Amino acid sequence: MNAVFLGMACLLAAAASYWILGRGKPRPAGTWAMGALLASFALAFATYAPLFENAVEAIVPHVARLLSNSASLAAATSVLAVSFQVNLQPAEARRRIRLRLFLLGASVSGMAVLLTVEQMTHRSPQVYALYLLLFISYLGFAIVDFLQQTLRQSKSTRRSSVRIGLRMAAAGCVFALVYAAYKVTVLFSLGLDLHLVPDHARCSSLVAVPCVFSVTSPALAVLLICLGLTLPAVVYPISQARRHRWEVRSFDALGPLWQDLSAAMPEIVLSAADIDEDGANDSDFLLQRRVIEISDGILAVRPYCSRSVYEAAQRTVDAGTEQGSAIVEAMVVKAALAALQSGHPADEVAVPSATDTASRAGDLRAETQWLLRIAEAYAHAHGGTLRVADGGQPEPAGA
Incomplete structure (x- = not known):
């Protein structure tokens, strides 16, 4: 698991560096949002690795969960920002992004406070339930918002690479909703004391329950959304090279x-x-x-x-x-x-x-x-x- 998650984190970090530093000027709309998206996903993948989790928790106990959840919320916000900047007028895009950033800051700050209270109350299930409620509320809102935009845009776009990429991102949203449903189940289990999910269980396998919901589903969501959003940028230079070759051959013919x-x-x-x-x-x-x-x-x-x-x-x-x-x-x-x-x-x-x-x-x-x-x-x-x-x-x- 360390190799898988840390390897993906390094790839995403490299992609984020290229997107921010290697695109040249003038930068196209959504450059910074896409860089933030890839960097957030890189951090999220890194926090899934047991090696990273053990290292950071040796410094601050139980902080890996906060880092992972915060990175997930930041990534969800970045996804929305990319979509807004590409598909809306600049003024409307900025207005919506500012609102999402405010909600992100409030959610992360509230989660940090609740994590601190949870540690002070010896990991109180009630405080943990409030932490989950805050996390899942914003995440669910962002996922549904992005899924609606993705489905609507995939029906109107003419470029096949964009259409395929948006559908891949929509599939990633489905896996993200599975993760959100799992978190809601955990929330009800804690609130009603049903013990449906083992409390604070650590994952050793990607296919074991509940790890398939808590780790594998968000990992697949991250992978599909990243691939979906970057596919057009990867395909574009290839299609341009093929078009150039066809133009040259047609000119000669x-x-x-x-x-x-x-x-x-x-x-x-x-x-x-x-x-x-x-x-x-x-x-x-x-x-x-x-x-x-x-x-x-x-x-x-x-x-x-x-x-x-x-x-x-x-x-x-x-x-x-x-x-x-x-x-x-x-x-x-x-x-x-x-x-x-x-x-x-x-x-x-x-x-x-x-x-x-x-x-x-x-x-x-x-x-x-x-x-x-x-x-x-x-x-x-x-x-x-x-x-x-x-x-x-x-x-x-x-x-």
């Missing part, structure tokens, strides 16, 4: 189509005068620019897109699929570029489907994926897999 369109119509290339050094190295900006230029080029070449080529291409491939539609578009664009270079506009212009265009409006990823399909088909046509025969009729190469 669109190159051949862009080169032919821009060579035939140099006016589609946007001005580079307003691009700063950061923009020139930003894969997202460069990809958006290339998508816009290709889209403008396809629109500009539309007067040369022959309806007869379009209809012949539809007969050649299965135009009912996205890949088939992309092949048709690539064949039409290739024929249109040839017609543009020869100076022969189409007698009857092929009109693209408005439904397909509307479904991609404002969605860069969807538009990019559509152009990638066209670029792939265009590259095959350009390389000889498909060609436009005399008379503007597309046909497989070697036919």
Whole structure:
């Protein structure tokens, strides 16, 4: 148990140090609250370890319980503070946090006084019951408050990592409620002298009763809430790296189509005068620019897109699929570029489907994926897999 709890305490302390000292400036909203949350959980885990408990109680008898409970309340308050700062307006978040901090200070001060009285009265069960009542009242209030916010936010968020993290935190709240229910049971046992729970029992196993409720449940609650709240921060740089790789690969894959369109119509290339050094190295900006230029080029070449080529291409491939539609578009664009270079506009212009265009409006990823399909088909046509025969009729190469 010492290895488990002290190991988790060290990991959480390191995470707290990174969150507070290693995030750089300007610090995002909730940085200090998250640091306090991780530090409080680190202290809570440390107090669960028998080695730490024996060490501190050798100095002040029975103080480990107060440290553990105080850390739990501080962590619960920090959880609420993180949620408030991320999801509420700054003024409202500060107002709610101040109220919770006042309640936290009052609860911890009252618990310290009651612990002192309990020791002076030879561990009176009645005083201990009052101590538990004060502790569980604030903890239960904080858990229910955070659980409600977590469930509400998990339904509205769009990011999958945030949604999964919030659901993990909600699961941690469930384990915290199990711990709170155990404490209520202890409270009633003391108040009614039922002896349902051994008084001041020490735990030697994580699965033994009542340790599964008094130690394992809060430990799982701490672990799930910490993982849930930090998951988006861990996943974000990974998702950003994957997105950057996709943007770079997409930019390169669109190159051949862009080169032919821009060579035939140099006016589609946007001005580079307003691009700063950061923009020139930003894969997202460069990809958006290339998508816009290709889209403008396809629109500009539309007067040369022959309806007869379009209809012949539809007969050649299965135009009912996205890949088939992309092949048709690539064949039409290739024929249109040839017609543009020869100076022969189409007698009857092929009109693209408005439904397909509307479904991609404002969605860069969807538009990019559509152009990638066209670029792939265009590259095959350009390389000889498909060609436009005399008379503007597309046909497989070697036919």
